[in-house]
Amino acid sequence: MNCQDLRMYLSAYLDDELDIAESLRLEKHIAECRACRQTQEAQFALRSALRNPDLYFEPSPGFASRIASIVNSEAKKIARQESPWYDRFLLPSFRWASAVAAMAIIVTAGTLVILNNVRSSHEQLVASAALTGHIRSLQPGHLVDVPSSDRHTVKPWFQGKLDFAPPVPDLSELGWVLIGGRLDYIDGHTAAAVIYQRRMHNINVFLWPHHGPSDDHIQPEDAQGYQILHWNGSDMTYWVVSDLNREELMDFARALRGH
């Protein structure tokens, strides 16, 4: 190997991507050639300079939730295109008589079913947005924007960032430790995310104002190993997501609802 070859292979050698035979030839040359040894050292210095974390560009703080909400509305758009509800009824083998009779039933009873489906499929989307919000928050550095176990720190932090004041009750006496707060973006709303913890299980409470009738019956659902609880308080809608077991999370939700 000469100095020209070395320059070509040195980079792959530093990356551990050179095969053994070439590596040995390169090491042999470096041992004998002072100029190439200096080149190698300069490349080492360059490598550590390039690995300076300052050279890693970070997006702006709200960027991840902005992208999540854009992808989410894209998903809704696709969902609308994918499910023409009448497809099921367009069976070619239907005979006319039964078709007419069936249509009469479908039109009356079906309307109720469809309205019902629209509502639950919307809630499904919110549930999946809350779940993905929870999963996203588990990425390093994403859990809290304001880390604090003091409700008097967390609650004022939301002021000026939201046009509503999310309740941040202190549940520590019941064993639910407040970890902090964060802004999130769910179903077209800027949501307050309040994070509690028990035994290293994080609990995300997403909430935003709610103007419909209150229904504080807690609806549980499990998805991919996570529990998702939902209820509508008198002025806020709540979504609670965690990998904690259902019973304990229901206890938590009842404690939260009671405040």
Place this chain on the structure above:
Amino acid sequence: MRSQDRLIRFEQQISPHLRSAYNLARWLTGSHEDAEDVVQDAFLRAFSAFENLRDHDGKAWLLAIVRNTSITWMKRNRTAYSLAGFEQQMDDRSEPSPDPEEMLLISVDRDEVKKALEQLPTEFREAIVLREIEGLSYREISAAINVPLGTVMSRLSRGREWLRRILSNTPEGTRHRRGRPE
């Protein structure tokens, strides 16, 4: 339901690479606002093409989309400068002195390194960003920029050699050049 499953899988396999996507776009476009626009566009493309991702590596797949989106963006907004022009410029630069003591003097100042990397032609800059800053293997880089392994290897090698040359000339070298009357 299908769309909802897709959303959940997407959030698990693709969304965690948002930082990497932004970092690459930022290095390619050179601007914060443009990088965010490119990433937003790339995420929408990725989501609609997500069904095509089978067992492949989600990160390399996403970065390939970000990279193509960035390049389209660069072609539309700026005249890409010629590689030949850059090579000429590098040849004009004095080769670092063979004196061993001087060869060690390469600047590792953060701003100098950043400026040097920004000067590299896109093909070389992206290879170095993916390798050194993003920590991808040659195989992953080859998938992300859609070139054979041998090309990855030679771009990294030339790119680093150029960086070393630029950085051995700074700060004295450039200051001297700049100070020269027109």
